[in-house]
Amino acid sequence: MATAPAAPKLNHIGLPVLEYRGGKTTLCAGCGHNAISERIIDAMYQMGVEPERVMKMSGIGCSSKSPAYFMSRAHSFNSVHGRMPSVSTGAILANHTMTTIGVSGDGDTASIGMGQFVHMMRRNLPMIYIIEDNGVYGLTKGQFSATADIGSRLKTGVVNDLAAIDTCALAIQLGATFVGRSFSGDKKQLLSMLKAAIAHKGTVMLDVISPCVTFNDHEGSTKSYKFMQEYDEPINEIDFVASFDEIEVDYQSGEVFEVEMQTLMEAHSKNEILTGVFYIDTQKPTFIDLLNIVDEPLGQLPESVTRPPKSALEGLMASLR
Numbered sequence: 642m643a644t645a646p647a648a649p650k651l652n653h654i655g656l657p658v659l660e661y662r663g664g665k666t667t668l669c670a671g672c673g674h675n676a677i678s679e680r681i682i683d684a685m686y687q688m689g690v691e692p693e694r695v696m697k698m699s700g701i702g703c704s705s706k707s708p709a710y711f712m713s714r715a716h717s718f719n720s721v722h723g724r725m726p727s728v729s730t731g732a733i734l735a736n737h738t739m740t741t742i743g744v745s746g747d748g749d750t751a752s753i754g755m756g757q758f759v760h761m762m763r764r765n766l767p768m769i770y771i772i773e774d775n776g777v778y779g780l781t782k783g784q785f786s787a788t789a790d791i792g793s794r795l796k797t798g799v800v801n802d803l804a805a806i807d808t809c810a811l812a813i814q815l816g817a818t819f820v821g822r823s824f825s826g827d828k829k830q831l832l833s834m835l836k837a838a839i840a841h842k843g844t845v846m847l848d849v850i851s852p853c854v855t856f857n858d859h860e861g862s863t864k865s866y867k868f869m870q871e872y873d874e875p876i877n878e879i880d881f882v883a884s885f886d887e888i889e890v891d892y893q894s895g896e897v898f899e900v901e902m903q904t905l906m907e908a909h910s911k912n913e914i915l916t917g918v919f920y921i922d923t924q925k926p927t928f929i930d931l932l933n934i935v936d937e938p939l940g941q942l943p944e945s946v947t948r949p950p951k952s953a954l955e956g957l958m959a960s961l962r
């Protein structure tokens with residue numbers, strides 16, 4: 642007699658991992674972005690986040706297509722190139738009770754979106770901001786982006802003469818309260834960082850090196866799988882233990898280090914790519930705290946609350962006379 646298939650494992654809110662999946666990816670096979678989507682699915686499932694309580698945001702690029710490939714049950718907004726920060730700011734202010742996760746690219750963030758990115762970092766809005774960093778504009782056929790390292794070479798032989806923008810150093814300087822770098826090929830580190838990111842209250846900025854197998858995975862690239870395997874220098878061994886989990890880890894948990902900006906810069910000159918959590922501050926008020934916003938989502942307040950009565954307007958006018 643055939644045995645019945647094993648029942649799927651449920652998380653602490655009673656959902657199987659299947660409920661965290663998205664549509665079938667249309668990205669190239671082997672693209673680092675696909676591995677990041679898989680880790681987001683695992684992290685959200687393991688943390689027991691209710692899919693309907695999640696807002697997925699993105700800009701434009703192969704990376705920005707990713708939210709279609711995880712958590713189909715969540716809310717999603719695929720915005721304009723480089724404009725994810727402003728659209729997310731509006732959405733978070735309208736409903737700060739959701740978990741917000743944004744997926745951007747190095748082009749989407751560090752080129753066209755830079756003006757928006759820096760303001761998002763300084764506000765400490767509650768949001769997980771992921772840069773899927775491949776050093777090129779994958780969607781438009783592989784031109785260098787502003788995170789491409791100096792001396793890095795395209796398949797065509799073109800060499801990048803400009804210094805890279807370090808988005809992590811920038812995010813720390815501007816005021817993001819959880820900043821780290823990881824690699825799409827390091828399942829364990831990335832999963833731990835994403836779980837900790839979900840638990841953090843404030844802006845999380847994760848720069849995840851995510852090789853573009855079609856345009857930037859060759860000899861001479863500093864964002865290839867081979868280069869990362871050789872030069873990835875994890876600065877800390879981290880794991881995240883959620884309060885509802887039994888503590889069952891194979892190494893010491895919760896180690897977090899502050900890294901001097903100098904260290905990030907020195908690593909560049911030594912060709913090393915530091916990964917891990919660089920900075921964390923759990924005390925700084927978020928933008929929601931600063932604005933003293935009510936607990937209920939603004940978008941759901943009734944008109945009787947949001948619209949002042951005629952007498953309030955008359956009083957205001959009288960005060961100006």
Ligand SMILES: Cc1ncc(C[n+]2csc(CCOP(=O)(O)OP(=O)(O)O)c2C)c(N)n1
Pocket residue numbers: 701702703704705722745746747748749750753773775777778779780781786
């Ligand atoms: C306003 C505007 N300018 C330019 C483009 C063309 N464009 C689309 S995606 C992209 C770059 C994407 O690079 P990145 O954000 O690194 O994502 P990747 O494809 O590498 O994941 C560009 C320049 C656009 N769609 N809209």
Ligand code: SF4
Pocket residue numbers: 667668669671672673674703704775779780852853854855856
């Ligand atoms: S072109 Fe590059 S970034 Fe875009 S899906 Fe293919 S491998 Fe990924």
Ligand SMILES: [Mg+2]
Pocket residue numbers: 702746747748773774775776777778779786
């Ligand atoms: Mg890119």
